[in-house]
Amino acid sequence: MYSISQKIKWATIRIFYYINVAMMTLTGGLFIYVVAPYTSYMFFNDLAFWKYLKYYPGLIRQLYRIIAFWLFDPKYRGMYAQPLTSPPSSGPDRNKIKLSAEWQKEENDCGNCINCCIKIKCPLIDHDRNLCLSYNTVYWRYFSCGCYPVSQQQIDYYDCPKWEIEEKRLDINRVFLKLG
Ligand code: SF4
Numbered sequence: 001m002y003s004i005s006q007k008i009k010w011a012t013i014r015i016f017y018y019i020n021v022a023m024m025t026l027t028g029g030l031f032i033y034v035v036a037p038y039t040s041y042m043f044f045n046d047l048a049f050w051k052y053l054k055y056y057p058g059l060i061r062q063l064y065r066i067i068a069f070w071l072f073d074p075k076y077r078g079m080y081a082q083p084l085t086s087p088p089s090s091g092p093d094r095n096k097i098k099l100s101a102e103w104q105k106e107e108n109d110c111g112n113c114i115n116c117c118i119k120i121k122c123p124l125i126d127h128d129r130n131l132c133l134s135y136n137t138v139y140w141r142y143f144s145c146g147c148y149p150v151s152q153q154q155i156d157y158y159d160c161p162k163w164e165i166e167e168k169r170l171d172i173n174r175v176f177l178k179l180g
């Protein structure tokens with residue numbers, strides 16, 4: 001079980017992030033430059049923001065793209081409901097999600113696949129190396145990337161060849177549905 005102080009810390013980090021997102025949305029993205037070191041730390045784990053200013057226009061575009069997904073894509077909207085007090089994560093919940101039988105690489109290796117990242121046109125993809133520029137940062141661990149995938153819906157949406165839902169869990173859910 002997690003302590004109250006841990007939950008307060010996780011919720012505070014998320015709420016502060018959402019406040020910043022709201023300010024960015026309301027200022028047409030300009031607020032990202034007001035809080036440039038914060039943004040740099042969140043997305044690149046580095047307070048030296050001047051090294052990452054070239055990514056800021058892409059992050060602003062991505063903000064409005066994600067808002068559009070939320071507004072106009074019910075499939076996308078239905079996939080994300082992250083509790084404020086949930087712990088940050090660096091991988092899916094292995095009680096619920098397992099590697100696909102066809103997956104030949106290691107658990108922490110996506111090979112050359114970047115399906116989930118290109119589906120949302122993420123500006124944090126390093127296209128030369130097919131890597132995530134934000135890997136394991138605060139943003140990555142506290143929001144959707146670190147805990148991906150959380151459901152079959154997400155796996156299908158991103159056409160992910162690596163993960164699948166643990167069958168045992170599906171069977172239990174079916175039993176509950178039958179009982180319900
Ligand atoms: S894993 Fe990295 S590149 Fe992919 S969507 Fe998340 S932040 Fe973007």
Ligand code: SF4
Nearest residue numbers: 110113115116160162
């Ligand atoms: S879609 Fe799956 S295999 Fe491809 S990059 Fe995303 S998590 Fe990795």
